[in-house]
Amino acid sequence: MLDRRYVADNVDLIIANCCKRGSTADVARFAELDRLRRSMQADIDSLNQQAGVVSKSIGKAADANQREALKAEGRRLREEIGASEGRLQQIVSESDEILRAIPNLTHPDAPTGGEDASVEIRRGRTPSPQFDFKPLDHVELGARLKLFDFDAGAKVAGHGFYFLTNEGVLLELALQKYAVDLLMREQFTVMTTPDLARDTILEGTGFMPRGPETQIYSITGSDLSLVATAEITLGGAMHERIFEADELPLKLCGISHCFRTEAGAHGRATRGLYRVHQFTKVEMFAFTLPEQSADMHAYLLDLECALFDGLGIPYRVIDTASGDLGGPAYRKYDLEAWMPGRGEQGEWGEVTSTSNCTDYQARRLAIRYRTPGEKGTSFVHTLNGTAIAMSRAIIAILENYQCADGSVVVPEALVPWVGTSRLTPRG
RNA sequence: GGAUGGGUGGCAGAGCGGUUGAAUGCACCGGUCUUGAAAACCGGCAGUCGCGAAAGCGGCUCGUGGGUUCAAAUCCCACCCCAUCCGCCA
Numbered sequence: 001m002l003d004r005r006y007v008a009d010n011v012d013l014i015i016a017n018c019c020k021r022g023s024t025a026d027v028a029r030f031a032e033l034d035r036l037r038r039s040m041q042a043d044i045d046s047l048n049q050q051a052g053v054v055s056k057s058i059g060k061a062a063d064a065n066q067r068e069a070l071k072a073e074g075r076r077l078r079e080e081i082g083a084s085e086g087r088l089q090q091i092v093s094e095s096d097e098i099l100r101a102i103p104n105l106t107h108p109d110a111p112t113g114g115e116d117a118s119v120e121i122r123r124g125r126t127p128s129p130q131f132d133f134k135p136l137d138h139v140e141l142g143a144r145l146k147l148f149d150f151d152a153g154a155k156v157a158g159h160g161f162y163f164l165t166n167e168g169v170l171l172e173l174a175l176q177k178y179a180v181d182l183l184m185r186e187q188f189t190v191m192t193t194p195d196l197a198r199d200t201i202l203e204g205t206g207f208m209p210r211g212p213e214t215q216i217y218s219i220t221g222s223d224l225s226l227v228a229t230a231e232i233t234l235g236g237a238m239h240e241r242i243f244e245a246d247e248l249p250l251k252l253c254g255i256s257h258c259f260r261t262e263a264g265a266h267g268r269a270t271r272g273l274y275r276v277h278q279f280t281k282v283e284m285f286a287f288t289l290p291e292q293s294a295d296m297h298a299y300l301l302d303l304e305c306a307l308f309d310g311l312g313i314p315y316r317v318i319d320t321a322s323g324d325l326g327g328p329a330y331r332k333y334d335l336e337a338w339m340p341g342r343g344e345q346g347e348w349g350e351v352t353s354t355s356n357c358t359d360y361q362a363r364r365l366a367i368r369y370r371t372p373g374e375k376g377t378s379f380v381h382t383l384n385g386t387a388i389a390m391s392r393a394i395i396a397i398l399e400n401y402q403c404a405d406g407s408v409v410v411p412e413a414l415v416p417w418v419g420t421s422r423l424t425p426r427g
Numbered sequence: 428g429g430a431u432g433g434g435u436g437g438c439a440g441a442g443c444g445g446u447u448g449a450a451u452g453c454a455c456c457g458g459u460c461u462u463g464a465a466a467a468c469c470g471g472c473a474g475u476c477g478c479g480a481a482a483g484c485g486g487c488u489c490g491u492g493g494g495u496u497c498a499a500a501u502c503c504c505a506c507c508c509c510a511u512c513c514g515c516c517a
Contacts, residue, residue, distance in 0.1 A: 041477050045486040052486090055445075055498045067497090074497035223507095242437065370437075372455080375472085377437090 001100055001364045008034045017105055020112050020322040025101040033095035040088045044081060051077040100203075104360040106322050107331035117321035121333075124308055124315040128338045128346075129400050136406070137341025138398040139272035142168065144406050144425040147398075148273070160262065160270070160277035167423050171397065171410075172280060172390045174417035176255060179282040179307060179387040186303065188253040188284065193233040195257045196224045201236035204365040206328035206357070215260050230254035231384040234285035235361055242377055243369040249288040249296055253387065256281060273391040274342075274349065282387040287367065290359070293381035297356040300385035301333045304352045307387060311411045313396045314338040316348060329355035335386075337396035346399075351392045354385030 007014050011031045018025050054074045058067060111117045129135075142148045147168030153161035164172055180190050199209045202216060202225055209216040209225040217226040227233055234254045243250070258281050262270075273279075284303065288296045301317065308315050320332040332355040336348035359379035362368070368377035401409040407424045415421050 038477065041486080045477060048486055051497085058445085058497055071497040078497080370455095375456090376474085 001360060002102055002104065003363065004034070004095075004099055007031075007099060007102060014102060018102060020106055021103045021325060022114070022323040023101070023103050025098055025103075027098070027102065030095050030098040030102075033091050033098075037088065037091050037095060040084060040091065044084050044088065047077055047081045047084070051081065100364075101327075103325070103327045104330050104358060106325065107356075109319075110325070110331050111319055111321040112323075113321045114323040115321065118324060118334075119319045119321075120316050121319045122305070122317035124305060124313070124317075124335075126309065126312045126314045128314045129340060131340065131402075131404075133404045135340040135346070135399060135402055137272065138339075138395040140341070141398045141402055141406070141408060142272070145398075145408060145423050146426050147171070147394075147423075150272070157277070160275070162273065162276060166426075167418060167420075168394070170418045171394055171414065174414040175388050175390055175393050176280070176282055177417050178310070178413055180253065180255070182303070182307060182310070183253040183282070183284065183387060186251070188251045190253045191234075191255075193227075193230045193237075193254040193256045195227055195259070197227050197232050197236055199223045199225055201239065201365075202227075202232055204239065205232045205235045205361055206326070206364075207232060213263060215263060217259050217261055226259035227256060228260050229258050229281060229384075230256035230283040231285060234283065234384070235365055235367075235382055238287060238365070238367045240366045241368075243287065243367075243380060245289060245369050245371045248369060248380065249286055249292050252285045252287075254283050254285065256283065258389075273395050276391055279389060279391040281389045284354075284385045284387050286383045287362075287380045288383065289369065290378070290381050293356050293358060293383060296381075296383050297331065297333075297354065300354040300383060304333075304335050304354060304385055304387070308335060308337065308351070308396075310413050311393070311397065312413075313351075313393075313400055313411075315351065315396075320353075325355075328357040328360045330358040330360070331356050337392070337400075339395055339399050340402075341395075341399040349392065349395065351389060351396060352386035355383065357382045357384070 002014070007027070008031055011027055015027045018027060051074055054070055054077060058070050058074070106112075111119045136144075139150075145168075146166050147164065149163040149165055152163045184190055196219065199218070200223070202209045207216060207228060208214055210218050216228055219225065233256065234252050237252070257278055259278050262275055262277060284300055286296050286300065305315075305317065315335045315337045318334040318336055320329075320334055325332050332353060334350050335352040337351040338346060339349045340346040342349055358381050361382045362379040365382075367380050367382070369380050370377050397411060397414075398408055401411065403409065405425075407422050410418045410421050410423060
């Protein structure tokens, strides 16, 4: 959420930004409502003041007659106030709804436009593999190696769910340990996190539970939803927190399951592990001072690169275009890994993403910091980044490390935990 | 699921229906003292919204929402949250 005052004072700028972002938020309507709100607030304030004066005078009334007259006057004023407040409340709630839908500002260097406008800014250290055979996709590889069971997943929970089996499990555990080890070396505080969160926390983080187009599973009869990412819980963990400036930046890393309905995504790259309703993810999250967030963002991106370089997976880095940033992000970088088994010739597929949300999440989550010697508090900046999303990392590993005989080499970095350097087909 | 207790300013913690936006302590800021620091002492110190160029003025806020009243942190109702104990349980 942006600052109400800032939006009201910069309507043209905000409209232009919404346009870049592909947001349909009715900013002009917001501005109109906010003007109305201000003038009504002024009226109510003055009525309140009058009522207060009347109330105080009752105690000093000369006689019973005067007292009754004053009481009547007070009653009349309060009724008038009540009516005005009702109308004001409607205006506020309508304008709030618009305000919440307005996306964050956009970094001036972020490319403008839709998905096609996104810009590749970097390649990973590992070149794309050249096969002298027709590479298989991860579904086929996994079937031969018995790494997952989609039939059982569908039987138990429906399409989009799966069981990991055998070394598939070891791969996932290895990836988690690999990511966590690196992040602990980088002084992140590692934690496992709740897989459910209150709707207020989801909303504070910029997710919309229970809408018609929601990506979120909700628990009926409660205000809880399954989290779509640990970003929600890690950000929510500091709800209403006031940091001392010297406590920042704070770097957290959370392991959670992620649940997504993927509403409206049917038919699009739904094969195998690519788009599933549940996966496990190691997520990075940072709280910073405003002046630290740009550097932190670059740092999170570097860590994502280091993780995938360390796995020997080819990837490219995308500077996400304005129309694809979603609500909270001010700027976003995606890592897209090369997936040789996708499509006809192989395709890039998103494996991680890191966003600088500036103060957009912090405002709704009420996460602030205090600077010694300065009055008041300011909102922190929040950033998030995928360390490793298990399902997609597994796709990238299987497809890039496959051999002509259907075996798959285990990335050097994972061998200690997988316990073998090669996965071979089982009879 | 059952029982009890509790939600007040950055924290801790008082609070009689009107003079309490809120005692007190801690923390914090400024000052005196000191070579410096500590201690002691003096002073200041909630947030937010509106009007205003500013100084300032005014409103609202004591978990949330309703109610009683001229007037509610204080009385009534509902709900939410937190803690502890009991039951169940990995």
